[in-house]
Amino acid sequence: MPRPADTRSPGTPFTRVPKPTPSFWITKAVSTAMGEAVSDYSIHVLPPVVAVLCGFVLFVIALIVQLTRGRYSPWSYWLTVGMVAVFGTMAADVMHVALGVPYAVSTTFYALALAAVFLVWWRVEGTLSVHDIVTTRRELFYWAAVIATFAMGTALGDLAAVGLGLGYAASIVVFALVMLVPVLGFRLARWNGVFCFWFAYVVTRPLGASIADALGKPRSAGGLGLGDGPVALVLVLLMAALVVAMYVPSRRGVRTRSLAS
Template sequence: MTRTATAAVRTRAQRVPDPTPLFWITKAVSTAMGEAVSDFSIHVLPPVVAVLCGFALFVIALLIQLTRRRYIPWAYWTAVGMVGVFGTMAADVMHVALGVPYAVSSAFYAVVLALVFLVWWRLERTLSVHDITTTRRELLYWAAVVATFAMGTALGDLAAVGLGLGYLASIVVFAVVILIPALGYRFAHWNSVFCFWFAYVVTRPLGASVADWFGKERVDGGLGFGEGWVSLVLVLLMVVLVCAMYLRSPRRTQAIDVQS
């Protein structure tokens, strides 16, 4: 970083986690959990009530995260989990309630995500998750996260249902697709920001396909364990992973040079 006599160094806390292996494991579990919990809630509650409750919990979780001012695992991953639940509901509402085809909703959310990135870039000149140190950047980050979850849900449904691949085949397809940014970054030196968001989008349909495969009835192409049991197992797994973060990750801050 450039240091001059007129530069003031100010330390700000990083508000979101770095993309470590534990981050990616937890992110994949959160996407599966969001799918399972969303589907289960729709079946045990009237759909309108389930969606309203999902939205209310999503707003509460996000407000808690935004008031932390630094990365705290339980607050961040609670927000991610509720984004997973409500993002699934948002994509499902477009298809089930409004009759929008999966291909159209996938394209719609892709455009929304592109617009979020465009606004983010024009305002901040960076899309890096390593620089989420202000409220504005964090709001843009969460807007992108919500769009990726909705888009990923629509893509997963498009593959499994719209294209007739089924859940198991969809798992294989998205597992292969998610290797593209990983290999591109590792061997072809692709841009790290592009690879991060590429992988971030694909974890959603991959995790959702896994949850559906375990939870859906056999007649629908699943293993028939039930969405309630799958939801419970994934929620408990999320708790274990977040606890592991507290054991492994000390509090970290990020120093930023601010030109006067």
Template sequence: MTRPWSASGKRAGDHAGSVRVPSPDVGFWVTKAASTALGEAVSDFSIRVMPPVLAVLLGFVCFVGALTWQLRRRRYVPATYWLAVAMVGVFGTMAADVVHVVLGLPYAVSASLYGVVLAGVFLAWWRVEGDLSVHAVTTTRRELFYWAAVVSTFALGTALGDLTAVGLGLGYLPSIGLFAVAIVVPVVGYRLLRWNGVFAFWFAYVLTRPVGASVADWLGKPVTEGGVGVGSGWVSLGFAVVMIVLVALMPRAPRTAEGTVSPTR
């Protein structure tokens, strides 16, 4: 899903400057999927080895720290960007779990709530910038909207995964299959049905979260709960190594809004 048209009908490349987020190529989607599984596993592991309140506070501090570092870079740097995504994955999982566990809201309600939040972020982003394309994220304000959307998608995706696996009783493995099939829909829509590229991108972005989270839960949860029983700690370590390798293999030169690369400073 590269070089999508903006909803305004202009090419995303009409904006000048370095793009601060990665282009959605194959490497992006693989790393994104790994980050969702990592976030789910780390969240589960942290609340098991420390008091839940402390785990949430620590997750929030790490999330704010990583995001601040990313915003200060003012350009796309793979290691910084994907660290921020990983921290969003951890804190986004915790945010979704807090709504269900602490407030006692059913998964269907929490998923609907985060869906409304995401829609609100997109509406505000569109009204202010007129373009939701990742290729147009070249300013701090646009990047703030981008990260607000990312956080919302992680929380929404977590709630959707919990809804199917636990709320509807499908289990983790069937949930993996369900969302793996669902994620083909925006791909087919974009490639064959000429869906708007921005819409297809965010559609797929939301669905990668429940896929990765379901994989992490399936691997980490005990056999008695429908999992394999590997343990959330080992799953966290495994996906952390996968992400480190994937990020290490990524090119370092940042892209400009015109789609070219500029020298790394």
């Protein structure tokens, strides 16, 4: 499979993660919903402990593959994001289901964990920008933050839908409105781009999870009753299609290269 076109200036290190383009946010949103559906389905077809262990092992394998690439590669990056989505969901669910930790407590715990990752990352590297992920150490900080955002977002989504009794439909509306805060803040109020990126990154998790639950959960639980398995399958295929599309050069890109040749 061909790599996306290299647009770096000569001598510039390879960026190891994608730029936050519209296609990035669409794929990110799909990955969050996919992770929720796959996680919920897997713990029903496998013993919960086995499902969590499998999720962890697959996540570690995907992360190792991603770290060895040394540059952004859509298939390895989004494979890792997908496995983070699945394992992050499991990690948040285990705290509540297996350990009996209230959603409010688990949400607070993961929020503090995320803050700790950001603090150490800033102290060590002096930047939290995704545009500066050009070394293995920075990428490790990035993935630590990503894991924390997924776990926190999962717990936050469950807190809203179940803990606060909003239900899945209302949660979708609430988190969609919250998502507008960093978008409008960045576009209209010139808020800091790094802050807005991570704000939006966190909120896409409960938004996507609420959508997956609304589709897959039974009607008695407030969902449409389509089933976690079918929803998971459709979302996996959709995410795969989005990643494949990233390798297809745009007509504009083809035209530019032909004119420059």
